[in-house]
Amino acid sequence: MADDKKYLEMHHNQWRVRVRIPEKVRHLFDNKLYLRQTLGTGNLKTANLLKGEHVSRFKRMIAEAVASVSPDATVWEEARVLRNRYSQAAPEERDDLLYEMIHRAEELSKGESTHLAKPFVSAAQGTSIPINDYLDAYIEDTAYRPKSASDLKRVMGWLEEWMMRKRLPPTLDSVTQPVAGDFMRYMVNTRSLSRKAASKYLSFVRGYWVWLEEHGHRPRNSSPWLGRLPKAKPPPRGTVLEPDEGKRPFTDDEVLRLLTGNPNSPHMVDLMTIAALSGMRIEECYLLRVQDTANGIFSIRAGKTVNAVRRVPIHSALEATVARLSEGKDALDYLIDPQAELLEKTDLRSQAASKAFGHYRRGLGIDERPNGKRQSNVDFHSFRRWFHAKARDALNAGAQGFTAWTLSELVGHGTKDAGPLELTMKTYPGKSPIAALKACVEAVQLPNEAKS
Known part of the structure; x- marks a missing residue:
């Protein structure tokens, strides 16, 4: 109906x-x-x-x-406990533990879990290793940030649960190329992850398997994760889809509505204005301390990539805002939202602000989800994209004092695919002079109504 x-x-x-x-x-x-x-x-x-x-x-x-969450999950936990006991037991105690393993396997073989009997003994004796056994050691060796570690554990959890549903023992030697291929199809077709999201998760799994090989836990060149992700199923014939060009900058009208609106958060307008006139990521804005605004420059000391560490001249339209936010604070105090804490799970200060911005943006009707896609094409990062677009447009219109290479340095983008030009334009001449960076920043102007 x-x-x-x-x-x-x-x-x-x-x-x-x-x-x-x-x-x-x-x-x-x-x-x-x-x-x-x-x-x-x-x-x-x-x-x-x-x-x-x-x-x-x-x-x-x-x-x-x-x-x-059937009895299978409990069986693998039993095997893990027995394996730990077996590895730590004295030689004279191991016969009793081996008998306990065999007795439990005989019980399994008489019920609905017959398929688990042999794998249970192998896992309990340590001849088959559960897929997640070395995960913590891998995370420690790779120095993953908390958010990346959480993503890795999430996808490995999916793999473990999926294998148990398929009645496959969730052990390393059970992950063959056909099994890996089936799991990749599951991520795209059942979990309906975008190819970009699925590729991100798959890169974590591939990295884990490389580490396993390097540390002798798997044979060399045995990774099963060599296949490509399946393509998403096309819509039925005759389906009329909305155009979708993916993530985009805000329009000038959207920037104006966001900056002149009435958000609940007392920090939101300052946060948005700084992002729009600096091109910084939201977490970079939130990590700024008062000392990082000395001499008219935002000093970004840490970020998403190596290139994120950089200098961004403070836009003339931000000078009063930065002075107000710095007033009465110590050098090590955070510039924006000083009460916000670094979340241990994600290692981010800006998570609550990002969520609050999403509610504020949608409340203003600024959203774009063609064809019912999960994520909007506009988000806080659209301020960064808007800054890029405005600096590029100014350059194309004849702005002086900076180049496209200056913009790349200013926003902290790498140029690994630039070829020999990177050596000529970036490596040999060194960092751009402050004057060039300042010219690039000042080329970006807020929509007129937002300046007041």
């Missing part, structure tokens, strides 16, 4: 699918109560036409999660 609202809820003037997650498997979905998918439409009739595939996909994911 056109007015059927089952599995639907209205959110920021758009319908989205909502399917409740059973309590016993919520821990497998980051403790969420519901799975949700924005449909990109405010029309109820259209939402009912679009919701079916997402409801089916969510129910399939929940069913698989329920299956994964």
